[in-house]
Amino acid sequence: MPVPIIAANWKMTTTIKEAKALAGSIRSRLEKLKGIQILVFPPFPAIESVLSILSKSRIAIGAQNMYFSDRGPYTGEVSPEMVVELCKYVILGHSERRLLLNESDQEVALKIQAASKYKIKPILCIGETFQQKESDQAKQVIERQLYAGTEYLENPTDLMVAYEPIWAIGTGVAATPEEAQLNMEYIRACLEKRYGAESGRKIPLLYGGSVTKENVSRFIYQKDIDGTLIGQASVNPDSFVNIVTQAAKLV
Ligand code: 13P
Numbered sequence: 001m002p003v004p005i006i007a008a009n010w011k012m013t014t015t016i017k018e019a020k021a022l023a024g025s026i027r028s029r030l031e032k033l034k035g036i037q038i039l040v041f042p043p044f045p046a047i048e049s050v051l052s053i054l055s056k057s058r059i060a061i062g063a064q065n066m067y068f069s070d071r072g073p074y075t076g077e078v079s080p081e082m083v084v085e086l087c088k089y090v091i092l093g094h095s096e097r098r099l100l101l102n103e104s105d106q107e108v109a110l111k112i113q114a115a116s117k118y119k120i121k122p123i124l125c126i127g128e129t130f131q132q133k134e135s136d137q138a139k140q141v142i143e144r145q146l147y148a149g150t151e152y153l154e155n156p157t158d159l160m161v162a163y164e165p166i167w168a169i170g171t172g173v174a175a176t177p178e179e180a181q182l183n184m185e186y187i188r189a190c191l192e193k194r195y196g197a198e199s200g201r202k203i204p205l206l207y208g209g210s211v212t213k214e215n216v217s218r219f220i221y222q223k224d225i226d227g228t229l230i231g232q233a234s235v236n237p238d239s240f241v242n243i244v245t246q247a248a249k250l251v
Pocket of ligand 1 (some may be wrong): 032037229231233
């Protein structure tokens, strides 16, 4: 089994002070753990402080978003050129941005293209709403988001895709591992169609949505699930450390 990836999306839930405390706690408790790849995504203002706390550790850092233009009069935005000065990963197209901030498939596609230009590794997030799932449209929605988001991405070497059903995010109701596997097997098939079997097979797929220490192993155990993207449970050091420890046992 390849080394599982555990990614922590801290969203807009930590001040700089809290992010530093969280990073320090994670580092001291997970530093020696092998057989796992850990990525943390602090809010922008905390990235630099977290970087210094995690420097020379095995825990990598990323940004939760970025704009697609190189630079210019875009008040409040952060460019890929700025992100790459700090870190090598970025979450793009998270459903909270799509739904609450009206981020479109086209914007996500431009951001993925920009990430590739600056050699930043993107995690492209896709996933259906409860209504779409209930009306049997999940596959259609994730296929559209996947192909639209990768429209300008020629080479998928650095791409990761997170399947995050919207109804499972922050609700405490995770998808069943079997249900997630079915949709992620479909994502894999779409990626193989888009990039060829060999390249498509190598793209890491993460599941996100109410992941806990109790269910993490059952997700990672699935054939097309290479890791998880965690929200709520990643900002509590005890629960995050427990999740990572569980996942590392599978290798
Ligand atoms: P929760 O783990 O809180 O459900 O959030 C998942 C998520 O949105 C990660 O990006």
